[in-house]
Amino acid sequence: MAIIATADGTEIFYKDWGSGRPIVFSHGWPLSADDWDAQMIYFASRGFRCIAHDRRGHGRSSQPWDGNEMDTYADDLMELTEKLDLKGAIHVGHSTGGGEVARYIGRHGEGRAKGRIGKAVLVGAVPPIMVKSANNPVGLPMDVFNGLRSALLANRAQFFLDVPTGPFYGFNRPGANVSQGTIRNWWRQGMMAGHKAAYDCIKAFSETDFTEDLKKFNVPTLIMHGDDDQIVPISGSAMLSSKLVRGSKLKVYPGLPHGMCTTHHEQINADLLAFFNE
Numbered sequence: 001m002a003i004i005a006t007a008d009g010t011e012i013f014y015k016d017w018g019s020g021r022p023i024v025f026s027h028g029w030p031l032s033a034d035d036w037d038a039q040m041i042y043f044a045s046r047g048f049r050c051i052a053h054d055r056r057g058h059g060r061s062s063q064p065w066d067g068n069e070m071d072t073y074a075d076d077l078m079e080l081t082e083k084l085d086l087k088g089a090i091h092v093g094h095s096t097g098g099g100e101v102a103r104y105i106g107r108h109g110e111g112r113a114k115g116r117i118g119k120a121v122l123v124g125a126v127p128p129i130m131v132k133s134a135n136n137p138v139g140l141p142m143d144v145f146n147g148l149r150s151a152l153l154a155n156r157a158q159f160f161l162d163v164p165t166g167p168f169y170g171f172n173r174p175g176a177n178v179s180q181g182t183i184r185n186w187w188r189q190g191m192m193a194g195h196k197a198a199y200d201c202i203k204a205f206s207e208t209d210f211t212e213d214l215k216k217f218n219v220p221t222l223i224m225h226g227d228d229d230q231i232v233p234i235s236g237s238a239m240l241s242s243k244l245v246r247g248s249k250l251k252v253y254p255g256l257p258h259g260m261c262t263t264h265h266e267q268i269n270a271d272l273l274a275f276f277n278e
Contacts (some may be wrong), residue, residue: 059199098125
């Protein structure tokens with residue numbers, strides 16, 4: 001397996017398919033690099049080098065007790081791009097991975113990562129901040145995230161079945177084309193994550209404020225979001241992020257769910273390819 005060791009000794013697993021201009025994919029909670037397979041096979045077959053890593057504590061990466069927060073996630077991504085010596089890479093982040101990309105650019109874009117970032121894509125991404133507050137009235141109440149933590153501790157295996165069966169892919173909507181294979185694949189990836197990492201990551205994706213990171217973006221950026229996203233509602237995410245990232249393009253997908261990169265991968269891949277080739 002392809003693995004790098006970070007400064008604190010954490011082993012980060014990654015996939016590295018194809019050759020050409022690099023695309024780096026950052027996955028959502030509590031999944032793994034495997035969640036990008038529909039994109040990896042598509043772009044690696046079209047002249048791109050596709051790299052996707054398992055975030056620390058997730059998938060095949062090691063499960064350290066500490067470091068399950070955005071600054072360390074961004075630092076791990078920095079170490080990966082340095083060790084692979086990627087230049088002008090396109091960074092694509094879904095959900096929590098969108099936060100990872102935002103923090104990576106905000107934290108390292110003008111320093112260690114200068115010249116390594118060519119474009120950015122945020123898909124169903126958590127920035128600028130998910131939790132509701134006086135400064136963020138369109139956010140979700142803390143009770144929502146406390147409920148996620150409670151469900152995770154009560155019965156993680158059942159919780160990780162309920163999420164993809166219900167809101168993640170929109171399979172709870174009338175007339176939805178439910179895929180048992182997709183549900184089982186989500187469950188498989190979720191159960192590979194460390195219990196502590198999955199728990200800590202809820203705070204990381206819900207309470208981290210990416211506002212200042214988004215203001216530091218200085219590369220062409222595409223923001224993609226389904227307007228029926230039940231996990232990261234569009235009103236408190238893409239609609240705000242698109243105003244904070246200078247010159248960004250916002251593409252809204254009517255009726256599509258949070259997991260649209262899987263359920264509608266043909267459409268998403270075509271739109272990504274068009275943006276990459278601009």
